[in-house]
Amino acid sequence: MLWRYNPNTKIELRRKYPVTPSDFPLSDIVKTIFESKSIAIFGDYDVDGISSSLILKNALDVLGIQNKIFLPEREEGYGIKPEHVQQIKAEGFDAVITVDNGITAFEAAKAAREAGIKLIITDHHEPLAHLPDAYKIFNPKLYKDKYQDYAGAGVAYLIARELLRQRNFSVTPAMIQLAGLATVADVVPLDGNNWYIARKGLELMRKQPIKGIKEILRTAGRNHENLTGFDIGWIIAPRINATGRLKSPKMGLELLLYGTNAEEVEQLNRKRLELVNQYLSRIEDSENKFLIYAFKNCPRGITGLIAGRAAEKFQKPVMVSSIDSSGKAVSSARTYGDFDLMEAFKYVSEHVDITFGGHKSAAGVSYSIRDLKRIQNLLNKYTEENPPKEEIRDLDGVLTKVPDLEEVMAFDSFEPFGYKNPEPAFLLEGTVTDVRADQDWQLVIVNGEFGFFLDNTYRKGDKIKFIVSPYIKNGYVKLWVLDEKPTIIDE
Known part of the structure; x- marks a missing residue:
C-alpha cells in the first residue's frame, strides 16, 4: 500500500470537511408529492434502499400523505420495472417515487406514462447520456456545480427535509439515523456533507438508537453508547443486507422499523459469512487483468x-x-x-x-x-x-511512544471513519525486541513497548516499519496494524 510520508513526531489528526449548501431545485418534486393522493415508495433490497424508503415514509407519515413501501426481491433484479408499475397501478396509487434506483429505468418510465402514473425518480447512481422519460427526476450527479456524492438515503433525506420544511415540520431523529447509517454503509465518500450526515446520525444512535439498530447491537453484543463507524459498517449494515441477500428485504425493513426478528437476522448473517468463505475457497488468481x-x-x-x-x-x-x-x-x-x-x-x-x-x-x-x-x-x-492506479493514503503522524488515552479519545471527534475518512494512520519504525509464540499465536514486541499479534514470521533484531492505528479497548490504548510492508512516498 502507498502512503504519503508525514514528518510529524506527535499525535496529530487534522481533517476539515466543510459542508456545502444543498440548494437543489426540489420545488417541482415537492409540489408533485403534495398534489398526489397516494404515493408508492419503490426502494431497493440493500441497507441504502431500505433506509431511503423508511426516510421518505417517515416524512410522508408526518405530513399525513398515504404511502406504502415496495421493495423488490433480489431474484427480481435491481430497480423498478414495468411489472412493478402495473402492481402499483393495481393497488390504486397515482404516483410512485423511487429511492436509490431508477436513473436507468427507461422501460418503467414508459410503462408509467402509459398507465397514467406519475413516476418521480430519485437516485444517486451514475446517469447515462439519456435519461428516462419520467415525470420528475432528481439525482445530485446531474448538478456538476454542487456536492454530488450522496448515498441514496442522503438523496431521500434532502427531499424529505424539504417536504417537511415547506409545512413547518422538522426532520425526525429516526430520519437522521437512517441517513447516517446508509451513508456509512453504502461506501460513499465520508467527506463534506456526507460526513456531516453520518456524524449527526452517529451521535443520535449513541444517545437513543431506533429499535432496529438497538436490537442488532444487542444480538451482536455491542453497546450503542460506544458506537463507531466500524460498528455501523461491519456490524449493523451487514445484518440488514443479509436479509435481502438470503431471504427478503422486507425482513430488514421490519427489523429497522419495529426491531423484530433480530435473532433470525443474526443467524442469516452467520450463514452469509459461511457461504462467502465457501465460494472464496474455490477461486484462485490467474493471468487475467x-x-x-x-x-x-x-x-x-x-x-x-x-x-x-x-x-x-x-x-x-x-x-x-x-x-x-x-x-x-x-x-x-x-x-x-x-x-x-x-x-x-x-x-x-x-x-x-x-x-x-x-x-x-x-x-x-x-x-x-x-x-x-x-x-x-x-x-x-x-x-x-487503463490499469488500476493504487490509491495513496495519508499518514497522520509518526509514533515514538504509546499514545495517551486522552489523545486517542480525541480522535472520536472525527468519527465515523470510513471511505475517504479512514481511521487515523501513524508510522511506527523500530526494532523487534522480543517474540513470544505459541501454537496458535505470535506476540511481537517492538522497541520494548509496542506489542502486536501478527501472522508473519519475525525474529528478535528485525527492523520493522509498520502503519498502525490506535484505538481504545476496555479503557486501554491498543494499536491495530494496517500495513506491515508500507511503501512511503514523498510528494
Missing part, C-alpha cells in the same frame, strides 16, 4: 461480497457471476484501486450485449454465458490500457 468467476446458481445476494473480497485479495478488479439454467449470468463487479468499472463496462457494451449499472467502484452486470470469453478478452484489453 480483470478476473471473472462464474458459478452455477450461486446466491445472487453474495456475489458482490465475493467480488469485493477477491478484489482485495488479488488486487485486481473482479466480477462474480451467478448462472441460471437458461444461461443468463447475473453478476456483481468490484474494483481495486482507482479503476472506473462504469467506463470498463461501457467499453464492453459497445461490442457485446450486456446490461450494467452502478458506481465507479461497484457495478451490477447481466450477460449471456455464451459471451463470457469475449467479455473476458474485452475486459483484459480495457484493463491493460
Whole structure:
C-alpha cells in the first residue's frame, strides 16, 4: 500500500470537511408529492434502499400523505420495472417515487406514462447520456456545480427535509439515523456533507438508537453508547443486507422499523459469512487483468461480497457471476484501486450485449454465458490500457511512544471513519525486541513497548516499519496494524 510520508513526531489528526449548501431545485418534486393522493415508495433490497424508503415514509407519515413501501426481491433484479408499475397501478396509487434506483429505468418510465402514473425518480447512481422519460427526476450527479456524492438515503433525506420544511415540520431523529447509517454503509465518500450526515446520525444512535439498530447491537453484543463507524459498517449494515441477500428485504425493513426478528437476522448473517468463505475457497488468481468467476446458481445476494473480497485479495478488479439454467449470468463487479468499472463496462457494451449499472467502484452486470470469453478478452484489453492506479493514503503522524488515552479519545471527534475518512494512520519504525509464540499465536514486541499479534514470521533484531492505528479497548490504548510492508512516498 502507498502512503504519503508525514514528518510529524506527535499525535496529530487534522481533517476539515466543510459542508456545502444543498440548494437543489426540489420545488417541482415537492409540489408533485403534495398534489398526489397516494404515493408508492419503490426502494431497493440493500441497507441504502431500505433506509431511503423508511426516510421518505417517515416524512410522508408526518405530513399525513398515504404511502406504502415496495421493495423488490433480489431474484427480481435491481430497480423498478414495468411489472412493478402495473402492481402499483393495481393497488390504486397515482404516483410512485423511487429511492436509490431508477436513473436507468427507461422501460418503467414508459410503462408509467402509459398507465397514467406519475413516476418521480430519485437516485444517486451514475446517469447515462439519456435519461428516462419520467415525470420528475432528481439525482445530485446531474448538478456538476454542487456536492454530488450522496448515498441514496442522503438523496431521500434532502427531499424529505424539504417536504417537511415547506409545512413547518422538522426532520425526525429516526430520519437522521437512517441517513447516517446508509451513508456509512453504502461506501460513499465520508467527506463534506456526507460526513456531516453520518456524524449527526452517529451521535443520535449513541444517545437513543431506533429499535432496529438497538436490537442488532444487542444480538451482536455491542453497546450503542460506544458506537463507531466500524460498528455501523461491519456490524449493523451487514445484518440488514443479509436479509435481502438470503431471504427478503422486507425482513430488514421490519427489523429497522419495529426491531423484530433480530435473532433470525443474526443467524442469516452467520450463514452469509459461511457461504462467502465457501465460494472464496474455490477461486484462485490467474493471468487475467480483470478476473471473472462464474458459478452455477450461486446466491445472487453474495456475489458482490465475493467480488469485493477477491478484489482485495488479488488486487485486481473482479466480477462474480451467478448462472441460471437458461444461461443468463447475473453478476456483481468490484474494483481495486482507482479503476472506473462504469467506463470498463461501457467499453464492453459497445461490442457485446450486456446490461450494467452502478458506481465507479461497484457495478451490477447481466450477460449471456455464451459471451463470457469475449467479455473476458474485452475486459483484459480495457484493463491493460487503463490499469488500476493504487490509491495513496495519508499518514497522520509518526509514533515514538504509546499514545495517551486522552489523545486517542480525541480522535472520536472525527468519527465515523470510513471511505475517504479512514481511521487515523501513524508510522511506527523500530526494532523487534522480543517474540513470544505459541501454537496458535505470535506476540511481537517492538522497541520494548509496542506489542502486536501478527501472522508473519519475525525474529528478535528485525527492523520493522509498520502503519498502525490506535484505538481504545476496555479503557486501554491498543494499536491495530494496517500495513506491515508500507511503501512511503514523498510528494
